Amino acid sequence: MVHFKTKNLLIIFLFCAFNLSAAPTAESIAKEITTITNAKALKRVPPKYPVEYAKQGAEGWVIVSYVVEPDGNTSNVLIERSSGRKRFEKEALRAIKDWKYNPALENGEPVQQCRNNVRLDFRMKKERAGVSRKFLSLYKKFVSALNEKDAERIEKLAPQMKSYKIFVANESFFKFTSMADYYEYKGDIEKQYSNLGLAVHSGVDAKFYRKLSDKTSKGDSEPQEAWSTKERNKAQQIRTVLHRKLMIELDKGSVSHALNTVNKLLAVSPTKEIGSIYQRQKESLDNFIASEHVLSTKATVNNNGIWQHQLLRSDFSFTEIQGKLDSVDVRCQNKRHVFSINEQTQWKIPENWKTCHLYVKGKEGTEFSLLELPRSLSNDTKVAAHKN
Structure with a gap:
């Protein structure tokens, strides 16, 4: 707690500082204040349901x-993840290219809004619970064989x-969790991890995905009393998968x-x-x-030719490349830049770019x-700062 006398001294210091001849004017201070207004959707064309799939x-x-x-x-549309059907991916890309927005504003001027993502569900009008008989038969046999280590x-x-090509949306979750179990049995951690990630997304629909994303971004750890029974069941379904995923991430x-x-998980x-x-783990x-x-x-x-990652630091580099990397697309809230990885392998992103995601493209x-480097290892002679 700041005591009264100390607070008075602080006020006096600030008063004196802002009355120095070199102090910034009110006009110059106002120019330094940045106001960002997010883009707002004007037109969102729903993707077409492929006739043969319907x-x-x-x-x-x-x-x-x-x-x-x-x-x-909209521009630079790319697939982050999908349940696997290429025609759904194609129609999703086609739809979003026709979306229109009131653009984001920075100090009243239109700017790029570079970090946007959305989940599009392709589901029949009548919600279908459970899974198809064909899938259920295969799933039971596969899980039984895994349990018996046959x-x-x-x-x-x-x-x-x-x-197996997914028909009923609910099949995705069980397909990917069983494949994760299979790759754990085989000792292939990377493929186990990839399937766990797909299972997390498959365990929810678009509405719950948005709700989970909102709660995640806020660090919301409040209990679920206000959630519907259906939402609590979905949360329970993916909690075990998330925990398995976390164990691999911590180990790696x-x-x-x-x-x-x-x-x-919170x-x-x-x-x-x-x-x-x-x-406690978060702390x-x-x-x-x-x-x-x-x-x-x-x-x-x-298999879509990308790898995505949220940056935790502004200095980063790539090492131990086994294969071919083409470029890295850095998408922050209102800044974006694409770098060729052949040109350099180390970058310093300006601090004012805030939270940034990488989309690394390659074979x-x-x-x-x-x-991701701490500031103490940042080498300004080798690391270039890039701005749009």
């Missing part, structure tokens, strides 16, 4: 990232499960991904007691991020490490 009753989902330009149009049956059924030292997963924790466990991660340790994250480019399966 006839089959096939369902799915797609998560898309895009930029809103100063003229209100190698012959496992290797026979795994390709069938992997290639993937701090950024672990922090994101912990925030999701959002789906049913009680304050359970939430407190993840809150531990926050302390590590604030330390002088280098944050190292091992990465693999996915599917390319492995590399992302290093």
